Amino acid sequence: MNFFQCRKWPNLAQNKKNIYQRLYNVTYRSLSSLLPSICSQVLFNDNNILSPYISPKDPHTSEERQAKINTICNVTQRFCTGTLQQYSSFNDCQQFLRTQIPYGSYGRADQRNVICRFVHTYFVPLLPSIHCPHVGPTRRGACTDKTIDFYYNQPNFLACAHRQ
Known part of the structure; x- marks a missing residue:
């Protein structure tokens, strides 16, 4: 499934939850069809092989x-x-991300850092009204620092996906 198939889905409003669940299961390879070419050039090389900048390991x-x-x-x-x-x-975006917040790591990808915003960029093209605030300076409900109690007292910490 890609972004354009998602847009043509019948009864889009009624099927958003189903679409969202499927899209969360999409692999990194299909991201080139979700993001504009300028972004997929960063993510993939000419042979559609994952860029060395995108890896399960934290960037060093x-x-x-x-x-x-x-x-x-x-x-x-x-x-x-x-x-x-x-x-x-x-x-302005680069300046904020370089100087105002920590870079973070994938182990803290739901916290107030660059990595959390990077994760949300995968979903901005799909639901900008939900995810644009998550990649911005205000974060509106996502990418916020959490205490350990949050994980034990919150039934679903992926609330942005759960709402759909």
Whole structure:
């Protein structure tokens, strides 16, 4: 399933939960069809092989980190427009992500950091009204620091997916 198939789904409003569940199961390879070409160039090479910047391991070099920040800013500038706008410019986005929040790690991918916003960029093209605020500076309900109690007292910490 790709983004365009999702948009043509009959009764889109009634099937959002089903669509969302399927899309959460999509592998990284299909992300090239979900994101605009400018972003998929960062994610995949010409042979549609995953870029070395995208790996299950946390990025260690400044180039790897900058590639993720660029992806967030490209996706945000492309899909989060009008009332969904999060940053005034690409440079404003980069500046915020480099200097105002920690970079983070995949082990803390639901916290207030760059990695959390990077994870949400996968879903911005699908549901901008839900995920644009998650990649922006306000975070609106996602990418917030949590205590250990949060995980034990919250029945579903992936609330943005659960609401759909």
